[in-house]
Amino acid sequence: MHVTIKDVARKAGVGIGTVSRVFNRSPLVSQETQMRVLQAAQELGYHPDVSARRLVQGRTRIIAFIERHTPRHLYVDAFMSQVLLGVHTESREAGYHILLEPFSTTDVNGDNRLIQLIREKHADGIIISGPRIDDPIFSTLKDETLPVVLHGNYPGVALPSVDADNFHGAKLATQHLIQLGHTRIGMISNGPFEYTAAVARRDGYLAALEEADLPIDPAIILPGGFSPESGYQAMQVLLASDQRPSAVFVASDTVAVGAIKASRAAGVNLPGDIAIVGFDDIPWAAYLTPPLTTVRLPAQEIGRQAAKLLIQLIDGKSPKNTQKLLPTKLIVRGSSTPV
Amino acid sequence: MHVTIKDVARKAGVGIGTVSRVFNRSPLVSQETQMRVLQAAQELGYHPDVSARRLVQGRTRIIAFIERHTPRHLYVDAFMSQVLLGVHTESREAGYHILLEPFSTTDVNGDNRLIQLIREKHADGIIISGPRIDDPIFSTLKDETLPVVLHGNYPGVALPSVDADNFHGAKLATQHLIQLGHTRIGMISNGPFEYTAAVARRDGYLAALEEADLPIDPAIILPGGFSPESGYQAMQVLLASDQRPSAVFVASDTVAVGAIKASRAAGVNLPGDIAIVGFDDIPWAAYLTPPLTTVRLPAQEIGRQAAKLLIQLIDGKSPKNTQKLLPTKLIVRGSSTPV
DNA sequence: CTGAAAGCGCTTACAG
DNA sequence: CTGAAAGCGCTTACAG
Numbered sequence: 001m002h003v004t005i006k007d008v009a010r011k012a013g014v015g016i017g018t019v020s021r022v023f024n025r026s027p028l029v030s031q032e033t034q035m036r037v038l039q040a041a042q043e044l045g046y047h048p049d050v051s052a053r054r055l056v057q058g059r060t061r062i063i064a065f066i067e068r069h070t071p072r073h074l075y076v077d078a079f080m081s082q083v084l085l086g087v088h089t090e091s092r093e094a095g096y097h098i099l100l101e102p103f104s105t106t107d108v109n110g111d112n113r114l115i116q117l118i119r120e121k122h123a124d125g126i127i128i129s130g131p132r133i134d135d136p137i138f139s140t141l142k143d144e145t146l147p148v149v150l151h152g153n154y155p156g157v158a159l160p161s162v163d164a165d166n167f168h169g170a171k172l173a174t175q176h177l178i179q180l181g182h183t184r185i186g187m188i189s190n191g192p193f194e195y196t197a198a199v200a201r202r203d204g205y206l207a208a209l210e211e212a213d214l215p216i217d218p219a220i221i222l223p224g225g226f227s228p229e230s231g232y233q234a235m236q237v238l239l240a241s242d243q244r245p246s247a248v249f250v251a252s253d254t255v256a257v258g259a260i261k262a263s264r265a266a267g268v269n270l271p272g273d274i275a276i277v278g279f280d281d282i283p284w285a286a287y288l289t290p291p292l293t294t295v296r297l298p299a300q301e302i303g304r305q306a307a308k309l310l311i312q313l314i315d316g317k318s319p320k321n322t323q324k325l326l327p328t329k330l331i332v333r334g335s336s337t338p339v
Numbered sequence: 340m341h342v343t344i345k346d347v348a349r350k351a352g353v354g355i356g357t358v359s360r361v362f363n364r365s366p367l368v369s370q371e372t373q374m375r376v377l378q379a380a381q382e383l384g385y386h387p388d389v390s391a392r393r394l395v396q397g398r399t400r401i402i403a404f405i406e407r408h409t410p411r412h413l414y415v416d417a418f419m420s421q422v423l424l425g426v427h428t429e430s431r432e433a434g435y436h437i438l439l440e441p442f443s444t445t446d447v448n449g450d451n452r453l454i455q456l457i458r459e460k461h462a463d464g465i466i467i468s469g470p471r472i473d474d475p476i477f478s479t480l481k482d483e484t485l486p487v488v489l490h491g492n493y494p495g496v497a498l499p500s501v502d503a504d505n506f507h508g509a510k511l512a513t514q515h516l517i518q519l520g521h522t523r524i525g526m527i528s529n530g531p532f533e534y535t536a537a538v539a540r541r542d543g544y545l546a547a548l549e550e551a552d553l554p555i556d557p558a559i560i561l562p563g564g565f566s567p568e569s570g571y572q573a574m575q576v577l578l579a580s581d582q583r584p585s586a587v588f589v590a591s592d593t594v595a596v597g598a599i600k601a602s603r604a605a606g607v608n609l610p611g612d613i614a615i616v617g618f619d620d621i622p623w624a625a626y627l628t629p630p631l632t633t634v635r636l637p638a639q640e641i642g643r644q645a646a647k648l649l650i651q652l653i654d655g656k657s658p659k660n661t662q663k664l665l666p667t668k669l670i671v672r673g674s675s676t677p678v
Numbered sequence: 679c680t681g682a683a684a685g686c687g688c689t690t691a692c693a694g
Numbered sequence: 695c696t697g698a699a700a701g702c703g704c705t706t707a708c709a710g
Contacts, residue, residue, distance in 0.1 A: 016682095020704065052705090054393075056687095081420060097439075119384065228622070283567070284596055287597065289627075368695070394704085395703095
């Protein structure tokens with residue numbers, strides 16, 4: 001049968017409080033009783049019931065990871081996976097488990113489910129990844145006191161957050177193309193501009209053009225949709241434009257994969273005819289043809305920092321810097337050559 | 340402050356048992372009291388504490404998903420992500436949450452952590468993905484009664500399991516190459532042969548050769564290691580062999596990505612000089628150069644079926660077919676052409 | 679240093 | 695149909 005604390009107490013000849021103290025590493029238990037209790041627990045195969053523990057302690061030692069795109073996005077996106085790995089690594093060190101909670105933006109009851117998750121006390125804190133700037137989740141969160149850390153960067157939102165420096169990364173990518181002599185540079189975003197990352201990357205691109213006194217042409221700035229398919233379509237539009245750009249900054253490697261395919265399908269020579277720079281540095285980037293020049297994000301580090309920040313918040317600490325922007329890095333490969 | 344069942348009971352002028360019954364949809368509550376309770380709960384913002392509920396009910400409504408490769412593998416592998424998505428979809432419908440638990444095989448305390456997870460009652464059941472055939476986890480599991488479903492196929496192991504039909508899929512892939520006229524076909528496995536999927540895929544490859552009366556040459560059967568890098572290295576070996584094969588079956592798209600790169604680096608013309616067939620049909624497969632012919636696994640369906648089976652087991656049902664092998668499908672693209 | 683007791687917030691027979 | 699009570703398996707002041 002199921003072994004409880006009482007069984008151990010009886011076997012060790014002590015009260016249940018003492019058993020509890022031993023398992024909670026209380027210093028006020030004698031060496032000897034401690035040994036006796038441990039011995040009894042060992043023999044009975046006792047492990048303290050986590051639900052009982054959570055009930056009485058009022059905390060779960062669980063971190064909920066909420067993804068706000070689609071459920072599909074959470075699992076398929078290679079970048080998100082890395083973030084999740086970082087969250088996992090950091091959480092585990094602190095003794096936290098991870099509850100995976102994809103809440104689709106299109107989910108009818110998405111908001112109720114979030115409140116439920118919070119009020120039913122499933123977790124001690126939550127990390128929310130990738131909400132849109134106009135996400136109803138923000139107003140829902142207003143009334144809750146549970147520690148929350150956002151993965152993303154939301155100007156005007158007071159919540160703690162961790163993100164890559166998308167603006168600067170996009171600027172780096174664009175400056176790289178400018179240095180190669182390109183003057184007409186198109187852009188395909190990673191996703192719709194309701195996502196702040198898409199906006200920040202576009203703004204970085206624009207800033208680089210402006211600083212170089214290059215003209216900005218809205219006709220060659222297109223929205224992507226997180227998928228290769230969307231990159232394929234956007235690239236077709238760029239290829240068909242009257243003044244075809246000699247370089248394109250695609251703000252997502254996944255989208256760039258589609259852009260590359262569209263170019264090839266149109267008989268465009270890469271990188272000779274069109275230079276391409278991606279974003280994210282997914283594991284496959286170096287293996288594409290041509291190998292993709294891209295901007296590497298500290299994906300795993302984002303996850304670690306988000307978890308670290310959240311745990312500090314859970315522990316009642318007041319970290320100083322609660323809006324972190326982590327540095328990105330340009331990785332030059334074969335897809336970007338001089339004009 | 341925190342609202343409990345007592346607050347609701349007081350406000351509604353009923354006993355706490357009645358409140359509980361309302362929230363558990365007990366039929367034996369009058370329309371009227373039900374309304375009154377719901378109203379009170381609504382006004383107070385009451386949600387039943389999940390830890391208390393779990394303690395008294397003795398079940399958590401949580402499914403633990405355990406990955407037995409490395410933590411990195413869980414998050415990075417595109418195929419695994421799809422499986423996880425399937426698990427999620429099915430679990431959610433049944434009201435289960437998912438606890439993500441990567442247990443590295445190299446983890447010193449991996450086994451203790453598994454026992455702990457079980458005995459501390461973190462979940463009502465567990466799905467274990469990808470253990471090696473000699474995994475110590477199997478002996479650990481012998482003494483436990485918690486429902487378990489394996490993702491994988493383990494001849495000789497009595498535990499319920501769900502997997503793709505790797506043997507048949509590999510046979511399909513190889514037969515496809517044979518039909519194209521290839522007679523010297525190399526193979527690079529997805530991972531080490533301590534993994535049953537690697538063995539099954541190799542056996543499918545061997546079976547196809549045998550049925551076609553083609554010779555088997557161990558010199559051109561190489562182990563991969565789940566990564567593009569491993570495929571790169573293995574392909575280099577194949578390219579350097581005296582009798583270079585005219586086709587290679589690479590039992591993992593991720594590994595194939597590296598094999599393709601190695602071929603290109605060696606100046607080999609694809610698919611002209613060497614035909615390649617992969618396995619898994621990762622989202623990028625169609626976007627590789629050349630587009631990869633591969634074997635599609637019902638990845639999401641594997642996850643769904645595993646979760647479904649596990650939930651049946653949790654509910655005390657005795658499903659008939661507990662060792663499922665799901666069909667695979669050959670997807671012909673540009674990387675495989677006649678000899 | 680240790681035991682007995684109260685209590686965490688629920689569910690569920692048990693009476694009525 | 696409903697309330698009072700016992701109990702789920704722990705932790706934690708409270709005495710000693």
